[in-house]
Amino acid sequence: MIGSIIYGETCQGTLNYVFGKKGMRILGYGNIYSQDISKRFFGDVLHFQGQRNATKNRYAHISLNLPHGEHLDDATFLKISNEYMDKMGYGEQPFVIVRHNDTKHEHVHIVTTNVNEEGKVLGIYNSYRKNMATTQYLEKKYGLIPTQRAKEEKELPLYRLPELKIDVDNTQGTRFYIQDVLKTILQKYEVRSFKELARLVRPYHIEVKKTKSQSGRIGIAFGLNNRQGYRTRFINGSSVHRQLSGPKLQKVFDIHLRSKQLPMHRKRLLKQIETTYNLFKTIKPHDLEEVLREYQNIDVRLDTNGDTIEGYTIYDKSRYIFRERELSKNIRMLNRLDIFGNDDEPTTIDTESKQFKLEVQKLLKEAFRSSYIKSKKQRGLFSDYIANIHPKDVSKHLLESKGFQFLHRYVPKDQKEHLKMAFANAYPKVRDELYERETKREEETLKNKFRLIGKVLEKQVFNVGKKGGSVRHLFQSLGVRYHNDKLLFADSDKHSLPAHIGKLDFPQDMQEYVSKLFVRQNHLILEMLTEQSPGNTSKPTAAAIFLPMVFPRLYERVNPAYRYKFDSISLEAYVQYAERVHAPFEKSPKDYVGFFNAKGFYFEKGEKGFRVKSIYTDQNASYSLSKRTGRYLDSIPNLTAVLRDQDRVISTLAEDRRDNLKNLWAGYLTEKGLYNSVAYMVTNENIEPNLHKEIVQHHMENGLQKAIREAITKKSIMEQNRVLRKSAHNVVSVSNSRGESEEAYNGFKDELTDWTKRKRKKGRGLSF
Structure with a gap:
């Protein structure tokens, strides 16, 4: 269910539209002494109460829209609407709920006022968040179809478009339809001109007419023409809504045109499209939309005139809209017949092109990185991982990647083997280049950590020192260690820097393993505390608050x-x-x-x-x-x-x-959907997540309850096995006392610590 709210200074036009729709049904009134009143009487009540305050947002026009195909009877829709108003803070306001049946989407309109009986304006702050949460709550309570809430995936409202010529002077219905469409478009896109706005509203049968007075004042008017016998007169933009007048729209367009980001977006898109052209030998015009969406994540729509394709329009993630000709004449389809002129040929990649070779190298680098990230605990440096990883592991991640699947789809059938050979041949070069680059980066990272440690000690951020080896806690929190007068990474001996500190004791409570996530967070925090943070550095995330839990021996020594x-x-x-x-x-x-x-x-x-x-x-x-x-x-x-x-x-x-931070951590993991980890903390450590009961219930229904049940069952089985092992041990002890015993098989020692099995052999290549 989607809830939409529009605020306005008057209510008469809204009521005329809501009550004037053919086939409308009044489901009920809210906070009116009787349900048996006239529409005119309700309008007088609403108008009188709203005029008690001079705010421009005196009245609210709300619509609740169900997804296509979902049905509710009048009684249920009335109940849901009343509960919606109560949750949104309108529970004590006068309102009317009216159901319309003029679209495929079932919906109701609710008209109310933001002014209470005392003449004060209701708190309408964060109404978007309240609306989103309320509709989600009602969906769950009444078993409605959940609605996709990602803003970029919302479709523009096509409801309430007149289909037949009923009343040419139906100004109110026209005005509110135009208002809805324009509001959504101007929120979704950074429109830069009236001409662009006219193109965007054309699919919704809205016509735009620009005027200019003798004094030079720009005017704008809107009308409906569905080309089915229904055409309205043009309505001035200021009559549609005060923010839709010509001068105010022009001001918005000018702001978008002057954006310093606009040239950067053009340059980025041009490079992406040129890269795509360089990769392909031929592109069927109708395949361009899919190719750019999958390869560059660019949303384009073909511009057609009948059966003729005249070009395409780009709907960029920046919310700007570009025509191909605006970026460069060299990317226009009409000027690139070498790619788009062979309509009889299928869309194929040019395997001999320079761009294809670059794409192969890029996908291999991504496969190396992906396999490292997904490896257990990411032990060791990335360069060490590159040097020792088996090509089959890289191949596995490569074949699963969307990039490889994209190439495989558009490479000609007779060149599929050539595609595999291209990756196999590029593998040694990519591996060596990536190894060298990561080695240099790691050397610089170690130097930065060395400088940061010096600054932390100089400013005495922590009360640590050589005594008791407490400074080792600082080293560990930054992912490094001290050994033989050298500073090294915690999990590698590859890089080192001389650090003549002398002999350091080892604290008895040193941790064996520290998450790299928290090492990165701690590094960012210490840079900020010592004012060493560069201007373009990343900001700490919510995980930073848990650093005293992860590094307790260090943060208990932090200076006040x-x-x-x-x-x-x-x-x-x-x-x-x-x-x-x-x-x-x-x-x-x-x-x-x-x-x-x-x-x-x-x-x-x-x-x-x-x-x-x-x-x-x-x-x-x-x-x-x-x-x-x-x-x-x-x-x-x-x-x-x-x-x-x-x-x-x-x-x-x-x-x-x-x-305790552990309880907050359990709540944090719950919100991240890591239910198995939370279940372990609940069943084995008796740590409950610090979360509101409503949010806990949501996650329980989404899988947390199931994970806890499985953890309880697993714990019970483990306890039973422990008892059995103890009994078996007693029996074995008695038996062994009567003769010689054999060494038990140590799976951990034999399988996980035999590093010789994992050493990379020279000459190995990528295999599929």
Whole structure:
């Protein structure tokens, strides 16, 4: 179910449209003393209440649309609509629910006001998030078909288009249809001209007429012409909506035209398309859309005039739209008959081209990297992995890649063997070049780590030193180690730098393995703490907040001033992540607070706005919410009581001993969908995820409950086997006491530690 909300300054036109549709049915009224009232009376009530405030967003026009093929009876649709209004904060407002049957998609219209009886405007902040969460909640509750919510995959609304000539002067119906289409198009694309806008609205039977007054003022008008006997008069853009007047649209177009990113997008697209042309010998015009989509992830549509293809239009991921002629005349289909002129020939790749050879090398490099990433725990450096990996492992990942499958599809049938040979021949060169490049990169990385360690020690970020070997915790957290007056990577002896520190003791509680994910996060954090972070560096992710859990012996030695700074940085990263994760569930600002409270985060309101703190970080560390989010929280009717109630939630977490980062980590893994890991923590370590019960229930239904059941069963079987092994050991001990025993087979020693089996032999090539 898709919910759409349009705010406006008046309501009469909306009501005329909603009530005036042929075949409409009023399902019910909300917060009106009687259901047996006239439409005119309701309009007077709504108008009177909305005029109590001078805001421009006095009224709301909401539509709830079901996917094609889904059906609801009137009673159920009314019930869902009432619940939607309650969840969105309109539960005490006057509203009407009207069902239309003029489209293939069943839908209702709801008209209400944003002004309450006291003349105050309702909190409509973050209405997009509330709408998304509410519709998802109702889908789940009533068993409706889930709707794809990715913005780029939403289709423009084709509903409410008049199909027959019923009323040429049906201005209100025309106005709201045009408003819906234009609103969606201007949100989806960075339109740069009236001409471009006219092309985009043409499939929706909307015509655009541009005018210019004697004073030079630009005007715009819109009309409908479905070429089936229905044609309306043109309506001024400002009458359709105040933001759709000629001057305001021109201002938007000028902003898009002046964007500094526009030339970069043109240059990028031109290079991608030229690369594609260089790869192919022939392309059937009708195959171009599929070729560019699969090879370059570019969305193009052919421009046709009858049966003639005149070119194509590019709908770029940047939201800009380009015609082929706008990028370069050299890529126009009419000027590249060497590629597009052989319509009788199938679309084929030129296996003798330079681009084909480059593509083979690129796919091989990706296969090396993919196999390394998917290897167990990524032991060792990438260069070591390249030197020792068996070609069959690379071949496996290569054959599974989309790039290889793309090449295989368009290589001529009689050249399939040539394709395999091309990869086999390129393998040694690619391996050696990749090995050399990664070796140089690793050398520079080790130098950067050496400099960073020096800066950390100089600024005394951590209270570590030679005594007790505590400085080794710092080395380990950055993925390096100290041995024989040298600094080396933790899992390789290949690179080293002289570091004359002297003899260092080994702490008794040194960890054996550290995740490279957290090594990268710690490196970013330490660069920020020592102000060594370059301008284009990546920002820490939500995982940064867990560093004290991963490196406890190091972060328990952090100096207070740097602890405060670390907590503030990691808190910001986690809050920004959590806001995105909560959005599909967040039906109100009260939910916003509740979801964070359940995780161990709480809010304080001061003179400068809202700040968020956590039970896992320094109490003085906080992250200031944006002003918009602050206004969103201010819209909670009983805000003081909600903020006061946080103490109860936080105290409960402490009483249940869930004020530990491990509980937050379990919640983080749950949100990532790593249910098996969470199930292990729940069943073997008694660690419950710190998440709101609504979100926990969602994940339980999505697979977490199944994973926990399997983990419980597995644990039970393991305990039974342990008892049996203990009994068997006692029997064997008695038997062995009577004679000589044989050495038991050690699978770990014989199979996993025999590194001679894994050494790369010279002369091995890529095989398929």
